[in-house]
Amino acid sequence: MTNERTMYYGKKDVFVYRTYAKPLIAETIPESNFTKRENIIFGVDVQVALHGDFLHNYIDGDNSNLVATDSMKNFIQRQAGEFEYSTIDGFLTEVAKRFIAKYPQVDQVEISGQEVPYGPVKVAKGNAIEESGIVLRPSHTERARASVTVKRADNGTEIMNYTSGIQDIHLIKITGNSFYGFVHDEYTQLPEEKDRNLFIYVDIDWTYNDVNDGIDLKAANHVPAEQVRDIAATVFHELQNNSIQHLVYHIGIRILERFSQLKDVKFYTNNRTWLKVVENISNSEGKVYTEPPLPYGYQAFSVTREDLDKAQTDSKQSGVHA
């Protein structure tokens, strides 16, 4: 077996803030009132890695075809003003294709980016309180993200390993969650809970049946991260869940049900459930909690279209909705 050599280099944390990028328009879904990402500030934190004919840079110290990482940063930032895009996915894929077109020594570009979200601020305009439109603020924890590898091919480029996603959705549900019936042995200290608070940090990534639906600059079939976020919140709200594991399966099924253009969906969750300090407060249904101690638990899980098919068949048989 021949071991392929590791060889790539690039730049991380290339921040790009483009004002007045093209808005992303979306059709509504039942779980979300999201219809438009304004993109007044399109902010993205980009990582890029170039693969190619760079061995003599290392062995001979020959820099003649070495593209400085500083130039990579400039390339990404300047391209941000060279074409129109409304999604991170479309922007990154086009930049990767342009790297390949510009530099013949490059045969593969891995590029990823996370949104740097800026949201509206309301101000007084005359007698009304309205969105300013020009004053914005860093907003919410969750950030859309995308990651794509573009490879040089005989007739142009080929898209590989493309995923789209959202990270750091932070949600707490204060009742309607349980966790009991787990393995009890000499290591068990955790009490069983028929009703607990559940605080989760969730990252979700998805892939498309046809990559073009995700990366196309027109974004007609693009799945907005905001709608995925809203599905996660809705299912969390609705489901009397037995665990995070139970919850993410149902969120995954709902996402695939809603978006037929998706092939699968992958979760990475982190458990930040608050510790109970005061159980009973007189004349109140309230409780007092504090932050959980380290270490934190996590789950990783993917849901595929096969799972959805099975859930739909099972629900038809039992007459219960998936």
Ligand SMILES: O=c1[nH]c(=O)c2[nH]c(=O)[nH]c2[nH]1
């Ligand atoms: O939803 C949960 N899943 C677990 O696997 C787990 N483990 C744990 O200690 N608490 C929880 N909660």
